[in-house]
Amino acid sequence: MDMDKYEIFKKDVNRLINIDLDYYKEKQMKRRISSLLTRNNFKDFDDYFLGLKEDKLLLEQFINYLTINVSEFYRNPSQWTVLENNIIPALIDNNKRGLKIWSSACSTGEEPYSLVMMLSNFFPLKDIKVLATDIDEEAMNKAKVGLYSEKSLANLPKGFKEKYFTRIEGSYKISDEIKKCVEYKKMDLLKDRFPTNIDLITCRNVMIYFTEEAKELLYSKFYNSLNDKGILFVGSTEQIIMPEKHKLKAAKTFFYEKIV
Ligand SMILES: C[S@@+](CC[C@H](N)C(=O)[O-])C[C@H]1O[C@@H](n2cnc3c(N)ncnc32)[C@H](O)[C@@H]1O
Incomplete structure (x- = not known):
């Protein structure tokens, strides 16, 4: 060129x-x-x-x-509404022993912390655990500090900002009670072994960097990682073309259910 x-x-x-x-x-x-x-x-x-x-x-x-590392709370808010109103209640119905949740390219923490805040509408915080992984340790170190710009909080549902953040100069610090619910681990989606028995995996705004071949590999690894009827939540430009090929079906747009 x-x-x-x-x-x-x-x-x-x-x-x-x-x-x-x-x-x-x-x-x-x-x-x-x-x-x-x-x-x-x-x-x-x-x-x-x-x-x-x-x-x-x-x-x-x-x-x-x-914008490789860029993230925000409740990114694509309408999809989080579907998550809260449809997906989480269905997962809870299927599963009485609590949910295992994995944010698989968590970057600087906005996604796993959003998950914890949303889950706090269903469970007490002491019962919430989210596994958060990324290839980039530096990004996860920022997540552990938990300091965010006002702009990244723009899509937060009413009340969460006041309840779970403290204003520090120009930034917002997420509370320790939310942080405690997230466990960070370094993981390369393309090379490392995946955790198992997961009810909800978020893999958002990372597959766009990957080749078709890598994505195929990833879908099958996610399949193996999910519990029966578990859900894979993808980013808004990452719809799976033929989910059935990977034994997944679209439960809603951007949400894929493991076919039992
Ligand atoms: C744009 S951020 C997505 C953050 C969040 N999921 C969201 O949607 O807002 C993409 C993240 O993918 C991570 N990433 C890139 N390649 C990866 C890989 N092979 N394994 C795990 N994470 C990877 C990057 O480090 C970056 O933090």
Whole structure:
């Protein structure tokens, strides 16, 4: 792919979404974007940019791809509503002994802490345990500190901010009682052994970095990791094309149930 097209692409992207790719390592970024556009069947940067302008999901995928560690509480809030109103109650019905929950690319902790806060609507905190794993130890160290920007809290349901955060200068610190419910462990999704007997796995906004082959491997590992009727919750650009092939079925959009 020639250089000029990438220069133009960078300017166009900056105008469209206000992300300046000049701030990113050029060689790596160019290579990564090239592989992303090829995977999405575009032929070059021009062609891809036209796609980005027209297709919101494609644009979201692109932004996620650029912002590797970025997370927020209750990311894609409507999916968390489905989780709270449909998925969790069904899991509880199926399973009287409490739920085993795993946030599998937890980054800086917003996702596992959101899970704990949501579960606090169903169980006392002392009975809640969420396993949180990531390949990036530095991100998990930030999670353990638990200091967040106001912006990352924007989608939190009413009441949680006051109940579980303390304001420290410009940031918000999550309370120890929430932190205590999360156990962090380093894990590479593509190489390490998975925990078993899990009722709910979240794997969100990480599979976009992976090849088709890697994703196939991951689906089968998740299948083995889940309890019967357990649920895999994926990110908003990560729907599984043929879930039945992996003995999963769509319980709701973005939620896949293990077929018994
Ligand atoms: C965009 S964050 C997603 C955070 C959260 N799940 C969310 O949706 O907001 C992606 C995370 O995936 C992690 N990651 C990338 N490759 C991984 C791998 N092979 N195994 C485990 N985690 C990985 C990164 O370190 C990063 O923290």
